[in-house]
Amino acid sequence: MSVLKSIKSFSLFIFLSVSMLCEAAVTVSDQSPIVIGEELLLKSEILNKEIPLKISLPSNFALSSEHHTYPVIFIVGKHGHQYFHTVNGIVKHLADVERMPETIVVSIDGGSPSPDIYHNNMFGNQPSNKWPSWGEPDMYHQFYQDELFPFLEQQYRANNKRSVVAISTSSFFPLNNLIHDKHLFDTYIFLAAADIIGMGHTPNKTMVDGLAIRLSKSSKVNPLIFFMVADDDLKKQKKYQTNVDKLKSKLSQIEGLPFTLRIYDNEGHYDTLIKAMLDVIEIKYPKSLWSAKYRDIVAKPGNALKNLDKYFDQLSQHYGFAILPRATRWNSVNRLGFISTYLIRQNRAAEAIEVAQRYTKYQPKSWQAYESLAKAYEANNNREHAIENANVALKLAKYEYDKKRLNQYIQSITPTIK
Template identity: 35%
Template sequence: MIRKPFFTFLPLCFAAWTLCAAQDPVVGQPTPLTFAQRVTFESKVLDETRTFDIFLPESFHEASPDHTYPVVLLLEGEFFLPVAGAVRHLGSVERMPDSIVVSIPTFTDNYYAPNYYLNGSNFWPKEWERFSFDGPAEKFTAFFRRELFPYLKKHYRANRHRTIIGTSATAAYVFHAFCREPGLFKAHVAIAAGDFLGMGYEPGKTLIDEMVRSMEKEPERDAILYVASTKSDAVWAPEIETNLAQLHQKLAPYGTKKLTYISELVDDPGHYDIVLPSFLKVVEMMYPKARWSVNFQELEKKKGNALQHIDAHYRALSQDLGFTVLPKADRWNSGDCLRSSGTRLLRQGRVEEAIQVLRRWTGYRPHSPKAHMALAKALKVAERFKEAISTQKKAVALAKQRDAAHLDKYQELLNSLTGKAKAHH
């Protein structure tokens, strides 16, 4: 037999591959992914139309009215995507509470902050005597107090735990809020802003001095302050490093349990590169991992009622943070939530405790067919068939709207419960 060289088949193989490659796969119309809202706001306080973007937790529309949310306010729209993405991820893995992120564009809209005296700053043009903005800081303050915050509370269940983030020039209002508007925000974050510390409301007087005076007036003030710049900025303007060190030193007497602060020079070379790393540091300041992370299994092992131990933990956490923190109803790929806790308790034969925990899950997620079905299964084990059937009927009704692809499973359990109830009698 004569063997043909392998390469003689290559043209045919290549032709066949070319033909396959040339045929595009059949695809449907691309669907945009929506994760945020843009709101247009007719402000009477500012006498202008403002726009702002809002990110809401994924569970927002499913959660009960008992759930309220902290607010992260960005004064730079450029950083809305990375910060909202970080908040979404950290909330899903229970590293921080589910939160609302709001960004206010400042490059296209007016920005209101004090026209600070530069006091010889090397970071800005030498001919500038003052840093000029579009109007007084009081306009932003009134806008936040009288319009934006009430709007967020009414429409999005926002609570009073607020963080404000400014970068570079937009940090000007952040410093003003810390100095002159205590209580308006819990956390004040000024990134790439060490140069501002040497500026002041009056010539020769710095914001460092003003911040110290603010703490002298209210030494027990409950607040968080984070100020940072990069080493590359300090090369450009050496006073930045001095400013940051001086702030750290002068706030030291006020660094109590209530005032938490960081004033640092970081290695990242880019002026704006530190936004996301800085935000992650602020998260740890606000929600220390050692205090925030909850091991539900450890709470279940304690002597007594599991749900009571879970509630006690979150009451203490709420007391520390100043707003109501509720146990996570459900979590992606985690055992530290009510869903997983109820399932474990049921497997351990702690049926009544499981029912309590799963009933709380349905209370927190009243529109979840999975929550109602889980509760119905626990009630079935307890042979409380009438209540189990009523609960599973709710699950079936909800599944028709929200989980139609698995409707047969919901109906199957309802049929089983009905049969068990008849046999039991």
């Protein structure tokens, strides 16, 4: 017993000694927040109030030129603010690895108002047969169209390709928008709304009925529509399964309608969000069209830059907005910066110059772009232009390590005066 006590005491002494040493040795030398977006209040003259927004921009937004415009994913209502980080994380990662276009993510707290809703006994025991309207949806529609969209276009180069993510009761405004043909969004993503679609704008009529009437009308372009449901929701109430079956039956009969219904096994009400977003992105931006292999493209017969432009012009035509080859990507060969170097190695220096020039056009504030152009000129035996662009890179570089390396490079290509 005494030996055990001694061992315990010795162990405690060592633990305390090590802990004290660790406390003494570990200090924080620098500390700063990790910024993933911005939160702001947008003052609306139409609504006569301030609207809370969270906005996250693409990773390369600050470096990119005005040639780059971005689709927007809106997450509306209280659910939007709650799940902003989740959706933004998915989008940012997949955009960064070029599995989808670089995209702005915006959440709008309070941005999902509703007209009168007849709940049709879909939502527990309610004292009346309908919920009164809130938030004036027609005015919110005007706010989106006349204030929010122009603001995003002017401040963040947003384009007119807009998706909305609507979760549970935050689905009311997007459903109302879709049923009444308001044309705010080109993609509607509904999650956890098996009960909501059984409600309606008039007695004994459901959202499903309204959707079927609206979407059966001829239209030049129908929006993409996704309904993503957890199986746990359908097990709660038989009527929720009936709603989903009715939705599938009615919308599947509409020829040419881009409609997707997914039911997720072993998932709860909000649990489907990540799986659903991954499925939506894969359907909308299939890997067969994305994840371009830049080296394979420039290896084809013809000019390297023209081959890249042809590929991305076809992608742009398919999606209806300008999709450009990536100037830079972390740890990837699929970027203009690498392709310029790759072409130099292939003894295609003149083409490397063209690619590097495009790099500087797309990212005029990037010192790496001008360094790439300098090295392409050097490979093409144009030392004067190499030095000129290396000096531009030096002026743009912020960190001393980069400046030192660029100075060494400039000295190495500058003729020695004897």
